[in-house]
Amino acid sequence: MLTTPENEIAAGSRADTGYRRYVLLVLCAIYAVNYIDRQVVAILLESIKAEFGVSDTLLGLLSGPAFALFYTTMGIPIAIAADRSNRVRIVTVCLALFSLTTLMCGLVAQFWQLLVARLLTGVGEAGTGPASQSIISDLYPPGERARAQATYAVGVNLGIVVAFFGGGWIAHHHGWRYAFLAAAVPGFLLALLARLTIREPERSGATAGSQAPTFRECIDVLWELRSYRYIVFGTAMSAFAGFGMAAFVPAFLMRSHGLDAAQIGALFALVVGIGGGVGTYLAGVIADRMSRRDPRWNMYVPMLAALVSLPCWPLFLTSENLAVTIGSVMIPLALSVVFIGPCVATIQTLAPVRMRARAAAIQLLVGNLIGLGLGPQVIGIVSDLLVPIAGRNSLRYALAAGAVASCVSIWSYWMASRRLIVDLNKRPDFAPVTPVSPR
Template identity: 60%
Template sequence: MRKRRGTKIPRGAIVLLLSAIYAVNYIDRQILAIVLEHIKHEFGVSDTLLGLLVGPAFALFYATLGMPIALAADRMSRSRIIAASLACFSVMTLACGLAARFWQLVVSRMLTGVGEAGTGPASQSIVSDLYPPAERATAQAIYATGVNVGLMIAFFAGGWIADNYGWRAAFIAAGVPGLVLTLLAVVILRDPPRAVAAPTGAEARLGFLWRQRSYRYIVLGTAMSAFSGYGITAFVPAFLIRSHGMGSTEVGLIFALIVGLGGGLGTYATGRIADLAARRGGIQRNLLVPAVAAIIATPFWVPFFLSGKVAVAIAAAVIPVSLSASFIGPCIATIQTITPPAMRARAAAIQLFVGNLIGLGLGPLVIGVLSDLLRPLLGADSLRYAMFAGVAAAFASIPFYLIAARHVPEDLARLDA
């Protein structure tokens, strides 16, 4: 039998390539956060409009188009879908840097969301086909460190470029790496063999996912975590600039180190811990990891937002920021394990759909609206208190993860049946 082209590439190298694509995805997505104050001053828009730009303008297209693209990924070449999507959002990130009007920037962000919708579900599906359940949380966590790498580069390079060359140059610089990775993906990325053929009949009906009760609660838990992560991340640079008088370069450097080093270590470690816990007590223990991480992180947000000393605020941010993506590896691994292999991309897309509508769509928007509503009373410090909405969402994720863990064994039994 003829061997499939590309099977000689080590699976670790494929995961690293997919993680690099995820990093570029996050660079293009989060570069906006570090240049938000520059955009506000140039176009003279409110925090509500900034929240709209960061959230719904991107999230509606990103979340909605994820489903049809994931359906195609369950039936067609996942590697080609990833390469095409990567090229699309990289080009549209370049277009953001050319926007002369605020509405043009909004449209460009919408189309960036169109491209980014295609990489996540297909990548998660490929990683799950490369690794067995006992190693899956670690593999998905390594893939998910792309979030931290992307945020690190977006904060550090974006802040420095924006201060020295303008916010448009930051967008242009963010779009170029994706085009390079597109060429690399076309050359070396190939689909691994799927565990089963494309879904047909009863298995293809999404009702099966609805009957997996743990899946429902994982989706809700990750939506709350995403609300917190996206909402807070979008406005942290603006908060430090307004309330502590820091510059974009300074903010970018500090949070690049926290998000990149602390966050990368936290994301990998929680995935590894989840795998070790699952081997001892079952896959349901994966979900205890994000619950415990949220419990640990929540108290540290209080001094970060309320301290009048910048050193105290930065020190307090280390723990919660490092744990902000801790839910990704364990939750992805659990979803991919309780889902039939032929439905994995769609299961990921539904989770991303709900998570991004609630998290990315509403997180920045709600915080922006609250900031504007509180401004007459609190002035420039209104954003300081508005971001507590993100803390509340993180705390609300805890019961969803705990309830989901309780239902995993029965859902695994249904899958086996």
């Protein structure tokens, strides 16, 4: 059974239950706003393409690397600050910043200005994730972290609901610029709320006056944890599939099946937002319950989710029937982010206390460089290359890259599960971890 340091458990129990839940919900809402600002561009791509006359390659650049470049590179220095200073202040400042840059996206006059605004949006969003994950880990003990981190991750699904349903409706009736302007407003309000009502938690497991290790020391420690390396790569592959789908499935449904932005927004809101939110939360609950007997279930859960999705890909990519296409894409879309809760919880448990924000930032760095940076971009490039052969259906075949990435993620989670027990036992503040067989 997984055993943990008494001071970590005490830290989780000391915090008032109602306050812990309140902080978790506010951080979940902040994550939702993060995803509204990040994903609203996907439902707007066809409108942006029509106004500026750009290619799918440039659309892939806008929805992927333009955002990911600064999002990933700024995550590390901000995470270093989060391991050493007030995390709540970092979250609120970054939240206000990326809300401001989202506002700028709706005011641009040329495509290159939109690219620059998306770059700057990545700077602000880089600071909220690692600091928030670290705060949650100090409020919840290891046995409750997968569910807590999964609850936080439901912000992804809530953000997608608003981005696609609200963004699609606004874009259809008022134009894509107003969708950006509306997406910026909630962030300013949440930044003020968090600053006034959330206090910096005590770092669980850290001795008084302890100093955060250097970044080089952090890299050395994490590199020795082979399961951490596999988890990081696995989440990157899951992100490749997820971000690629989120960026181009709406455009594919418009081009190949004639749906409009409002219809696709409603579809994504129901499937990814509501269905995905339930799936993400239940994945955390299942991972918490099963990992009490065997911590490797934190890897088995995302692995099984990807396996369930695999048979749906061929139907989605090849069917000419709209009902079959929508029915087959529902499961991959709904399960696209269930990996976050179990994987983040495992990373936060593997990493020493004063390395948690940086462990999260490194995972986000690799995951977003590969997933967000390459996912939409690779699919966009392949789509353009296939136009002479497939015409308007080029995007149909380019999306197959997501299925390949999903297969690689399954292998990565399996490899991580084989090393996880050994790596947990390397932590000096853990009693030996032994899987408990069912009776």
